[in-house]
Amino acid sequence: MRILITGAASFLGRHLVEHFLKKGDTVLALARENAAGKEAIEKYKKNDNFRLIVLDMKEIENLECEFDICIHLAWGGIGKEGRMDKDIQRENIEASINLMKVCKKRKAKRFLFAGSQAEYGQTLADIVTKYGKDFDINKIPQQDEKSPVNPKSEYGKAKLELKSRLKELGNSLDIEYVHMRIFSVFGRGDHETSLISACIKNFKENKDVHIGECIQSWNYIYIKDLCEAVYLLSKEDLHNEFVFNVAGETNRILMDYVKDMKRILKSDSKIVVGKREVASEGLPFLNPGIEPLKKLGFIENYGFDKGITDYSDKM
Template structure:
């Protein structure tokens, strides 16, 4: 049985990856320091004989006994609320955490896939964004801690590939949504849905003309899996090229949720990108991948998930430590 280590396993994407690799017949080792992850996301896996979990911070030395075939490095804060609140930890997991896991991959002779982001493009001056675009990033702006952490992650990964001959894969993830997102993490979709469920006005920053492209989580996981199993070492965009303005997206959420509340507008945060749309030509040609889930269907599934949550989760932050989890 092949063994895979997934960091950030208790997070939104990490937990779905744990599900996928268990279905594929792997022994899955999940690792998370729970700084933003939530054990509720993987509680259903604790009874699985081929799943084990370690509460560990990957910025510290990482040891895993036995052989490893694959490593997927998804440990990192990913929402503006998180990385603005914990900027140093965000930089450390992108730098020190990635370095530790590349070292582990080298020691175990394992293939490693690292999770980068469309944020490496910054506020892009090229549209849609292709993998050969170098980006337009402010390294000392408030978003720089996340943007530059991921740019460093890519650089050190490629250095290990070229210098040590390590098998590496780099996925650039665009906006993704689906069940297990945190309602209060500040990202646009859960923010809108949370406001609708609480009977609040939906908050749009700026004039709403900025665009995003939303990919359903099942599609993203499929793209990641195909990239890991491919022979391609350079970065690959994985996302849905169906672009929509934030103002129009707010109207879609209003229609979906049936809220009678209105949209209010506030000042645009500093360095917030005005356009986000992936060029997925490489993913189509190299991986034979493109998204399958229509946004209307994906939003319905996600909304049904949010509606199923206990009411207190609409107002309170989820527990994200072992102590809080045990005291439930």
């Protein structure tokens, strides 16, 4: 199969390029000229099944090669300021719509889009208001694909808008649309300032770990498990479902993950808790269910503990 991956130089993109090549697929990796991670995928140029396409999403109509499946990751404005910038998010929406139209011209049959947990918009403040500050995480309903959505950021609103617009367009173009609500991913190549990366670095060096209160529910999926989930969503019969949470099997209080990293890495570091500034969209409260994904055959082969060990060995 010929797989087009947009945003191929991103954290997720680089791992998906590697994963699909290992599966024996032909990968067309699309990245901007100045994409930060482009050098990391250029190493595959000697692979006959790999082709690097240097092209900005604003010029996606110039894409000429044919492919069977599109995995659309390219997205601008994912940082703190960009997430609330309506103009940037509107550009993302239009580029995504143009891409699907190109997919029709290039004979693609399935279009996978990287949606986000931000579409749900559930925050810690929402949970405290409804269940009190002493909430029991096990008594709070999981976020399934039919749960209410109320995105707080322009980023989340844009992703949610595309869910309906790309589904409708896909139906008219005879392209199967798959909306992946991706939760919190960690692994090799993640940003060094992410909670997981920063904690691992300090725990390994037995340095104090300074973090916020970490009292919200969270969900982590290791990058290698995510790649297998995306692979299944690209190849399996989806039985007329099109929205899938892509997440780990376990939801826990964020502080429990931090303590587990200290245990796994056998660290003598101290965990120092302080107040942190909360983003305008609030602290996300993540507690997804992944039953539709599991029905496709998804098994979390790494999970958190094994994922942390695998990731830390490569740092």
